[in-house]
Amino acid sequence: MGMTDTRARIGEAELLDIAGPGSVISGADLREREPGYFMDGIRADLLVRPSTTEQVAAILSLCNARQQPVVVHGGVSGWVRATQTRPGEIILSMERMNAIERIDGENRSAIVQAGVILQNFQETVEKQGLCFPLDLGGRGSCQLGGNASTNAGGMRVLRYGMMREQVLGLEVVLADGRIVSSMNSMLKNNTGYDLKQLFIGSEGTLGVITRLVLRLREMPVSCNTAIVAVQTMSAVASLLRKVDAGLGGQLSAFELIDSDFFGVNTSEGRLRSPFAKRSPYYVIIESQGADSTRDANIFESVLAEAMETGLVSDAIIAASEQQRADIWAIRETLEHVVSDFTPFYAFDVSLTVGEMEAYMKRVRADLAQTFPDGKIAFLGHVGDGNLHIAIGAGGPDDRHAVEECVYRPLGAIGGSVSAEHGIGLEKKPWLPISRNAEELAVMRQLKDLFDPQRILNPGKVLTINAR
Amino acid sequence: MGMTDTRARIGEAELLDIAGPGSVISGADLREREPGYFMDGIRADLLVRPSTTEQVAAILSLCNARQQPVVVHGGVSGWVRATQTRPGEIILSMERMNAIERIDGENRSAIVQAGVILQNFQETVEKQGLCFPLDLGGRGSCQLGGNASTNAGGMRVLRYGMMREQVLGLEVVLADGRIVSSMNSMLKNNTGYDLKQLFIGSEGTLGVITRLVLRLREMPVSCNTAIVAVQTMSAVASLLRKVDAGLGGQLSAFELIDSDFFGVNTSEGRLRSPFAKRSPYYVIIESQGADSTRDANIFESVLAEAMETGLVSDAIIAASEQQRADIWAIRETLEHVVSDFTPFYAFDVSLTVGEMEAYMKRVRADLAQTFPDGKIAFLGHVGDGNLHIAIGAGGPDDRHAVEECVYRPLGAIGGSVSAEHGIGLEKKPWLPISRNAEELAVMRQLKDLFDPQRILNPGKVLTINAR
Incomplete structure (x- = not known):
């Protein structure tokens, strides 16, 4: 379907015929639905809600015969606009297949x-x-x-x-x-x-x-949580290995918070800092196990050892569910960073743990050079090599320049422009940083094999050249 | 390449030119190499040992241009004849790429x-x-x-x-x-x-x-091992859940041995049974953790609970590395079953834990009907839904009839004819029991996409119709 062809090739009646009464949404009702994060509204012509696999098959078969583009909608809670729709497209919503x-x-x-x-x-x-x-x-x-x-x-x-x-x-x-x-x-x-x-x-x-x-x-029975202060990224990496070995299979979270993010959330009138003084890095450590008393003892002894060897300069272990919630709030509260950092940009990248310190330094430097007043903070699932980056810099038109600072340095170190969020539309221009020409060629061959009419979520992930 | 075309289309000199002096083996030297388990000798014309990825690429590029079939050889220790070669084929051995x-x-x-x-x-x-x-x-x-x-x-x-x-x-x-x-x-x-x-x-x-x-x-620091006696398969399933929950992430092996296999290995003059009387089932349980004393206590208390609740009727915990080796020997010693069960057939299937008891009963019954003197024993990575079956029944020409007994009942319960061994040549006739027509069609499409000249390990896994 060409970009100028902006009306769906399948009518409401045909879809109703397949999926039954009440299965199709269009017009104002469709415009009023939640479009998802960062979306340019819902632009599709029709939304159909099948109830069975056979209905999905009948709808796709019809769409394929007519070269009708289809965008599947789940909860539309993605961050990379993979569910954005355009005029002429139809939405296949899975909401009724909820058994x-x-x-x-x-x-x-x-x-x-x-x-x-x-x-x-x-x-x-x-x-x-x-x-x-x-x-x-x-x-x-x-x-x-x-x-x-x-x-x-x-x-x-x-x-x-x-x-x-x-x-x-x-x-x-x-x-x-x-x-x-x-x-x-x-x-x-x-x-x-x-x-x-x-x-x-x-x-x-x-x-x-x-x-x-x-x-x-x-189901795990015990849950032990701590927040610790750490002075260097190299100590963070050593700490990860130490607690993973020491907790012997029970480590379930190892979350980095840098001083800047910590500062945003614990400034005057916001959350209370559990520490008397600031540190360059903080890590939330959590273990899940099978015995409350026993696992608490193990957790404490592993942290005590980490303090003795100097990897950790201070540590707070949650003694109640409330204290656990307070610790996680420092990591999970996003409203303050969103309001302090304007315009707000959020990134999700991955790289090896050993490269993290140099990468963080490089991104800070590149950002400072382009946007001297720019703000930046790092969070991370460090145990997975995954960093989330919050940036407030420039104006509404500076997205590309900010992205340059974040994505460009990943190429040389084999990093990924998307650890967990995916590509969608948002990261498509940056995909070649993480995937080489041969990989992209094979991806295109697979797309051609499985969707020769190019009806499934067109334009997302890969750019497929017109035939 | 047709079946009648039985000479390689690439000469020794061409391969030497790509992979260097000493890289090609042929003739008697090739015939003398270890062919692997259950193989009909090495039948290929030539074997080439590239040292770099670029040499592999040059060899495949040449083979593809000439429609020359290639079989890759690693350690040739598979069990399903996936590395069997035929006249006219060449072997690409990875042995020199060992850095x-x-x-x-x-x-x-x-x-x-x-x-x-x-x-x-x-x-x-x-x-x-x-x-x-x-x-x-x-x-x-x-x-x-x-x-x-x-x-x-x-x-x-x-x-x-x-x-x-x-x-x-x-x-x-x-x-x-x-x-x-x-x-x-x-x-x-x-x-x-x-x-x-x-x-x-x-x-x-x-x-x-x-x-x-x-x-x-x-690297785990502690290792605790036990063998326990269990009376029913339903108790085995409950025990798996109990020890997995109780050991909180440290369970690393849960291996079933049935009474027949146990009997073969512990009969007069062979291994010593650690138990005074026979049970229908035995399970080897092993945990790996981070602290020797602590983990031993946890392991003992979880097993004690399993005995109190009646899931386990007897238990032996290894108190030394020698005792640990003795326990594993009952599971890992195969020589006695190979000599007692003739002709010896070994199978590797998977199914859900809940289906295991009925499946084992059914295979026993089917085998007894076809081969009244047949012998059968079960082993299993039960924690993975994986059963290994040893059978001694019939004569050398009865393989298909024995396979019928093992594979046929898997179809109705969604079981797999290969948990971990793969398909190769050995299980190709039985693949449709575990994969439906639509899945096989997609597999063939992928084979066509990646290997349109059909040079890679031809005839293995899938039957591709002649064009």
Whole structure:
């Protein structure tokens, strides 16, 4: 479909015919829906809400025959505008496919439809004494299908891995309407190519995920949390190894906060700092285990050792759920940084732990040179090599110049312009920093193979040249 | 290349020209090489040993232009004849690409060439206080590239995952000689399609892995091992959940041994049974942690609880390294079962834990009906849903009838005909039990995309129809 062709090639009646009464939203009702973060409104002509995999297949089959572009919507809580729509497109919303079909406690797995909201699933699983460990800020709105199509990360990756590691099986509808069901429930299954991997993290450009088999874990009993002050990034790296070894499999979070971010959240009238004086870096350390008393003793002794060896200059261990919440608030409160840093830019990159100190210094220097009044602060899932960067600099038109400061230095050190947020539209111009020409060529070959009519989430992730 | 065309289309001189003096083996020298398990000898015309990725690329480029079939050889220690060769084929052996290029302790990752032998890598990493957790019987001969191309499993999957979970990045040469380098070193990198997943587990049919970036872990300090007697499979399943929850992240092995296998290894004059009387099932439980005294206490208290609640009827905890070795010998000694069960057949399947009891009963019954004198025993990585089955039944021509008994019942319960061994030639006829027509069609599309000349490991995993 050319850019000038701005009317959907499929009518409301045809979609209603497939998905039933009440399944289609259009006009003012469509404009009023939540478009998602950083979106230029909802521009699509129609939204259809199928209730079954067969309806998804019928819709895609029709769209493919008509070369009708389709954008799949889950919870639209992504950060890179991967769900932005344009005039002439239709939205395939998964919101009605929201059944938790089965929880198998013995096998520690669950079968869900793609539209189940993460938090609903977490809570249902917990009632059975099990745990679904993926956890992120958008838990109340994001959907499991979207978590898979974006390979979501979050707070527990260090211990349990990304969404990719939680997915045992998938059912996918291909662009031409073929239903490919790979609903494997086992941890091991070496029978040919692992097809599900193609659809995890491809942001809706290769197929539509309709159902998932997810791995569940035992519910942890104990939770120990501390915030510690650290003087150098090299001590942060040594501390990570020390606590990971010392906690022997129980380390579940290792979150960096730099002095600037800490300062924003603990300035006068905001959150209370638990420390008497400021340090260059802070780390929140959390362990999850199976025995409250025992694990608290282990946690304390590992931290005591870290203080004795000088890796940590000060440490506060949470003695109550309230103190735990207070510690996490210093990391998770974003309102102050958003109001202090204007215009506010947020970044998500990854690099090896050993490169972090030099990279942070370089970004600070480049930013100071371009924007002498610019503000910058770093947060990070350091255990995963993941840094989040908050910047307030320049004016509304300076996004590209700010991005230059953040992304450009990643090329030489093999860093990634997107640790967990994905590419969408937002990071597409910067993709070549993290992926070379050969990788991009293979990605385009895969896109051509799975979506030759180019109907699935067109323009996202990759630029495909006109034929 | 047709089946009647039985001479390689590339000459020794051409290969020497690319890979240098001493790089080519042919004739009697080639016939004398170790062909691997269950192989019909080495039938290929030539073997070439490149030393660099660029040589691999030049060789494949030439083979692709001439439609010359190529079979990649790692340690040839697979069990499904994925490395069998035929007349007219050439072997690309990775044995000279055996450098450990870098170990990054701070980032806990390593860069290796594909021909590095697993055990050499494990030992090198351990000298730096780190651990590469993949471990399997073939450790002394198998190569890391082969571990990736077969997605190897083994003894520690429950805790650390399969080889797929250890691979952060890959360099691959495609059939047409293109080098695709995705040497990512980070745990998180959501920048477009995760291409490496296509080459992991595809048994050399989509590309040749030349280099890998591998994830390393902290070296565990403590190791606690026990063998317990259990009366029912349902108690085995409950026990798995109980010890996994109770050990809070430290459980690293949970290995089932059934009464028959136990009996074979502990009969008069063989290994000593640690128990006074026989039980229907035994489980070896092992935990790895960070503190010897503390972890031993935890391990004992979790087992004591399992005995109090009746899940376990008897338990022996290893009090020395020798006792630990004695316990594992009951699981790992295969010579007695191979000599008692003739002809000897070994299988590797997976299914959900909840289905195991009924499946084991069904296979026993089917086998008894076809082969009244047949012998059967079960072993399993139960924590991974993986059963290994040893059968001694019928004569040398009864393989298919024995396979029927093992594989046929898996279809109805969504089981897998290969948990960790792969498909190769051995399991190709049974692949449709675990993969549906739509999945097989997509696999064929991928094979066509990556290897249109069909030169890579032809005839393995998938049957591709003649054009």
